[in-house]
Amino acid sequence: MSINLCTDQLAMLLAGEGQLISVSRIALDRRASAMADEAAHYVINSGRAEEVHVMRPDLVVAGVYTSRDTVAMLRRLGIEVVLFDIVESLDEVRTRITEMGEALGRQAEAQKMVARFDADLAAMRDDDGPDENAPRAALYYANGYTSGKNSLANDILAAAGLRNAPAEAGYAWGKLPLEILTMIDPDLVITSRRYPGGSRAEEVMDHPVVNALRGQAVSAALTDQDWVCGTxxxxxxxxxxxxxRRRVEADEPETTKSEAGG
Known part of the structure; x- marks a missing residue:
């Protein structure tokens, strides 16, 4: 049984037939989960110790930031809980796959998945990383947050041949002031997909400064469900x-779905 979004997906990818009985409700959220369709085939849980105990699983997989009270209660009830850390690099994607394979007794399947991941990644990226002439990108999320060095998002950009402009300016993970974003003047502004309804935290992504930067370059919406977990x-x-990156290098405007007839 899994009670964490990221362990949900790793478990769904690696579990044998009938081995996984339940995943968390967030696994159904298409904005956050890359496997929402698959999650619909499992019993959905809210991560509460009471409902986990009722289902009497042999093993619970969860994240290190899962409620400590829940984890402690489950262990007092005699239920084994394996915790998985967050992923901060592409190298750690391999580690988490291997760890889930060990937890589920599916080591051979995990090794095959790691081999496929390595082969596909090698075919996509330049091992030397982006050069000094590569386009400069800035990640800009709700509340003006960005991801700098030592983050999975930074590794994704580097593997795609993009330079992380805030990271080069000395910013780690945290709030990036609009003034600094303007001074950085990136070639590419990457924002997150908005949630339904109004949100003051997300309004900053439509600030005139951000729109101006988008107007002078290509903008790309960050596909959240593919970035959230190390899978x-x-x-x-x-x-x-x-x-x-190729659109920026070719100086071509991004085609929207509506323009493409999608």
């Missing part, structure tokens, strides 16, 4: 960013 789906994020 093989990060390869799709790299592919998307590689396509965005």
């Amino acid at each position: 093989p789906f990060v390869l799709r994020a790299i592919s998307d960013m590689s396509a965005a």
Whole structure:
């Protein structure tokens, strides 16, 4: 049984027939989950210790930031809980796949998945990384947050041949002031997909400064479900960013779905 979005997806990818009985409700959210369709075939849980205990699983997989009270209660009830750390690099994607394979007794399947991941990644990226002339990208999320060095998002950009402009300016993970974004003047602004309804936190992504930067370059919406967790789906994020880089290099405007008839 899984009670965390990222372990949900790793477990769905690696579990044997009938081995996984339940995933978290967030696995159904298409904005965050790359496997929403697959998740619909499982019993959905809300991550509460009471409902986990009722289902009497042999093993629960969860994240290190899953409620400590929930994890402690499950362990007091005699249920084994394996915790998985967040992923901060492409190298750690391999590690998490291997760890899930060990937790589920599916080591051979995990090794095959890692081999496929490595082969696909090698075919997509330049091992030397982006050169000094590569387009400069800035990640700009709700509340003006960005991802700098030592992050999975930074590795995705590098694998796609993009330079992380805020990281080069000395910013790690945290809030990036609009003034600094303007001074950085990136070639590519990458924002996150908005949630339904109004959100003051997301309004900054439509600030005139951000729109002006988009107006002078190609903008790309960050496909959240492929970036959130350290799974093989990060390869799709790299592919998307590689396509965005090529558009910037060709100085071609991005074609929207509506313009393409989609």
